[in-house]
Amino acid sequence: MQTQQSLLFENLNFGLFSVDTKFKVNAINPVAEKILQLLPNKQHVFNELNGLGEITNLLTGILHHKEQIMKKKMQLNGHSLVVQSYPLIEKNKLVGSMVIMDDWTNIEKIANELRFSKEWEEKLRSVIELAYDGIILVDQKAEITMVNNGFCELYNVQSNELLGKSISNMYPDLGLDEALQTGVRITNVAKLIGKTQCLITILPIKNNEEIIGAICKITYRGLKHLQEAIKKVNNLEQQVTYYQKELNELKGTKYSFANIIGESSNIKRIKNEALAASNSLSTVLILGESGTGKELFAHGIHASSSQTGMFIQVNCAAIPPELLESEFFGYAEGSFTGAKKGGKKGKFEMAQNGTLFLDEIGDMPLSLQSKLLRVLQEKEFEPIGSNRIIKLQTKIIAATNQNLETLIKEGKFREDLYYRLNIMRINIPPLRERIEDIPDIAESIISKLKLSGFHLKGITHSALTKLLNYNWPGNVRELHNILERAANLTSDGYIDAQHLPESFNANANIFTSTENIRIDQTNTLLAYSEELNNKPYWNAIDHKEKELILAALKETNGNKAKASRILGISRTWLYEKIKKYNISI
Numbered sequence: 001m002q003t004q005q006s007l008l009f010e011n012l013n014f015g016l017f018s019v020d021t022k023f024k025v026n027a028i029n030p031v032a033e034k035i036l037q038l039l040p041n042k043q044h045v046f047n048e049l050n051g052l053g054e055i056t057n058l059l060t061g062i063l064h065h066k067e068q069i070m071k072k073k074m075q076l077n078g079h080s081l082v083v084q085s086y087p088l089i090e091k092n093k094l095v096g097s098m099v100i101m102d103d104w105t106n107i108e109k110i111a112n113e114l115r116f117s118k119e120w121e122e123k124l125r126s127v128i129e130l131a132y133d134g135i136i137l138v139d140q141k142a143e144i145t146m147v148n149n150g151f152c153e154l155y156n157v158q159s160n161e162l163l164g165k166s167i168s169n170m171y172p173d174l175g176l177d178e179a180l181q182t183g184v185r186i187t188n189v190a191k192l193i194g195k196t197q198c199l200i201t202i203l204p205i206k207n208n209e210e211i212i213g214a215i216c217k218i219t220y221r222g223l224k225h226l227q228e229a230i231k232k233v234n235n236l237e238q239q240v241t242y243y244q245k246e247l248n249e250l251k252g253t254k255y256s257f258a259n260i261i262g263e264s265s266n267i268k269r270i271k272n273e274a275l276a277a278s279n280s281l282s283t284v285l286i287l288g289e290s291g292t293g294k295e296l297f298a299h300g301i302h303a304s305s306s307q308t309g310m311f312i313q314v315n316c317a318a319i320p321p322e323l324l325e326s327e328f329f330g331y332a333e334g335s336f337t338g339a340k341k342g343g344k345k346g347k348f349e350m351a352q353n354g355t356l357f358l359d360e361i362g363d364m365p366l367s368l369q370s371k372l373l374r375v376l377q378e379k380e381f382e383p384i385g386s387n388r389i390i391k392l393q394t395k396i397i398a399a400t401n402q403n404l405e406t407l408i409k410e411g412k413f414r415e416d417l418y419y420r421l422n423i424m425r426i427n428i429p430p431l432r433e434r435i436e437d438i439p440d441i442a443e444s445i446i447s448k449l450k451l452s453g454f455h456l457k458g459i460t461h462s463a464l465t466k467l468l469n470y471n472w473p474g475n476v477r478e479l480h481n482i483l484e485r486a487a488n489l490t491s492d493g494y495i496d497a498q499h500l501p502e503s504f505n506a507n508a509n510i511f512t513s514t515e516n517i518r519i520d521q522t523n524t525l526l527a528y529s530e531e532l533n534n535k536p537y538w539n540a541i542d543h544k545e546k547e548l549i550l551a552a553l554k555e556t557n558g559n560k561a562k563a564s565r566i567l568g569i570s571r572t573w574l575y576e577k578i579k580k581y582n583i584s585i
């Protein structure tokens, strides 16, 4: 029992001590020792201690003047305290006093912080209220936390009908749910609300990497003036594009870095790498899935390089093997039967002082690989049947969507050529790893479609939200094709969700129909494809992806931050996948 009492005494979260009538401390707990800054296990006499005057006064009131309970708020040694002193009576005689010290320091700190955030909330409320547009805020759980008059007027509701409700139930089509899941911001996308034409901007609110809410701004007043301004900006943009094109034509390129759209950290990083790669004649190897923009980057590198010659592109997969050599090196007149009169310039010579872009390098036959390697090493070449030696002053950029390391292992690609090409290496990530870029790229594609004669006004918010939920196996090229197809289907100029292909919607649900696959069986594509008879390749990829995500979540006990680190993907992307595969944690 004694032990229990002392345990309790030792572990109280407030200070407690008692003194006898001579102010000598009889018992004191660790919290009190800490507040009073007294050394443990020492005999302390209160009126001999310095700096504790206020407490000594309380004790004096009780011990000398026989007062009853004394209570005081005080600051002591950096603590905000509420101190209470009680008389201790034994057999009707005053034998000492007991003191309780409540430490309010942390509580005061929290109160101050609360006051501070309350003030900020009030300021935010005023700013939001002053805004000309409709504004609505949700928290992490998609519950509406703030809404302004502009929003209420647009939807003809009262704010108290909305606060605390789920945005997913009230306004699912605004896309705030998606913003919370993907962390992607959407800027000024057209949407018809009732009969009012609006522009929607959605901004996820992040604390470090965590999404803690989202804000949606609906611009619906004064749109007419805005449209006029947009028209002017569009005209100016067209003029800039025209001059850019003229400039590109001089260098034989179709695109420059300005044509590479996207503000994601991924695309910014590779743009910087590409810019660095354009500063010298070092060879560049561009890797990436089909449709990620390898050719676009190659043009960009040439456009910003100081090479004054032409950009010459060769698709190594498209030239018949027997013509490859003459295509590359050219030939002298009469060098073989059927050779053209006057001979023919090869791609190398055509690209002198410019850039030779070797697309699909993984498909180059081995015999030509050896010849290419020799040219790269010796920096000179001879056209077939000629003894004219031409010094190479050409930037070489090679690209492929194949895994060259695998091709080397299979004996289909020369390792020494690989190292020769792999001096500046640019890895373009697939579109699904930079979905933040989709709104900007979609906008740029729509502008291009307009220039090519489509009467487009824009893309609706619901279509854009769908684009963000797709995994883009065909990357930017697929995005282009889907938007062009949609542009053909729209009648009012707005690309809407209904204009996106059926299969496109179905993709998000592939997994629900293949849920019962046994994961631990033979991991061969054949084994998968037997079970997934519809789209074996993509289903198997998705299947493997889900498997990896499940394994990472299992290993981290469902901790998504850790799981995303293990998988080497962003947390936003992981949330996206968890949603896609319906994984419950």
Ligand SMILES: Nc1ncnc2c1ncn2[C@@H]1O[C@H](COP(=O)(O)OP(=O)(O)OP(=O)(O)O)[C@@H](O)[C@H]1O
Binding pocket: 259, 260, 261, 262, 288, 289, 290, 291, 292, 293, 294, 295, 296, 297, 400, 401, 441, 444, 476, 477, 480
């Ligand atoms: N960041 C981007 N911004 C704008 N357009 C892009 C971007 N990336 C790719 N595109 C467009 O996507 C299409 C495909 O790009 P590109 O041909 O450069 O891809 P690729 O990787 O070379 O494909 P493949 O391996 O199939 O040859 C092109 O129309 C290109 O202009």
